Amino acid sequence: MARGSDASGGQRPLAGILWMLLTGANFVAVTAPVKHVGDAVPAPQAAFLRYLPELVFLAPMLGPLPRAGIDRRGLAQYSVRGLAHALGVICWFYAMTRIPIAEVPAMNYLNPVYVTIGAALVFGERLALRRILAIAVALAGVLVILRPGFRELSDGHLTMLFTARFFGASYLMAKRLSECDPAAVVLAMLKRRVTTPPPEATKL
Template structure:
């Protein structure tokens, strides 16, 4: 999970390194297009895959939400500091929890409600509306977290029915297709150096997802989730060292509040799962 965090923050830093030379929509498209190289080993299984109409609908919907979320994320990267992007990204699991209650019928206990309120309070600490002028990048990140939460919720549903490799492959193809018209509308011929940076983005993104998969297989979420919070440390350090971004104590404080809320939600979900498993075991005895 430490490697995962480093990969994802490196991905963010590489996108920022482009400095707006390549439009956000085109950068996102090229990142996913170049990333399709990593799907070549799974191509045969992908061609043999047969989806039900419901799985098709869910896959298309997830692709659409991920496409819009990625567009917002790449736009935000050109507008606001690394640390703010990373801190606001932590809102995604909070949104997932809320959507799971609405669409999957999951129960929301008082303690989890308080954790969600605390996380949203952390977002307000970062944004500080009324005390500073908000950049469009801040609103883009709020949209990113919400759109990606829908994508993750659909992934949670379809991952019970399809192989993980197929879930990732379908998403990558759908997002590449979805981003194509947005990229065409603002197309600027990228330099070889910029293409190299975007290929690096694709590499570290793929490496991050692979490392995360290994971590989830090796340890419970309650062990792996808190380690992801190191991403805020990496992003603050990278922003200060390489992009001359001052360390904003409000962003760090808000990020810590959101991280604490996410950690509590993760821990509570793990406790509830253990209780359910224990009751099921006792019922069989």
């Protein structure tokens, strides 16, 4: 049963695809500045600064949170999701300063692989043959990018492997939470949990 009255079990695949295309375009817009700054800003501090301005635009969403009726278990779930997402962002920022910019989004294609496998294990979704083939192709593509045994892998490549796992866990938890709360509440809670000033931020 939904905690919020606005939660809906209906699904609109086309709308979801369009929103994900817009999301991808926005991520591309973030990538170039991060690479330009490089390691001049520590990854935890850069992640904090990346989320801080969003609170201005998300302020209207914070109002409904006290009325969302989130119980202690829900708060724990949101906290775990926020931690996983924050670690993913930090790892992503760190990897951006260590490996070529083109390899970051390419390796991040492991993200939907983890989500697809997790959806089958956690939500019991059936994996059609085309999805299994897509996973196999994605894994083969990552091996082509990494070329293990043919070159030395940097810590940035290894970090991107963890990035995809953290983001995959965050998205799976978002799916579960969206069954209980409206999308606005799920998004607002993520921003509240992720936007936590790291120790370096206090020196700004």
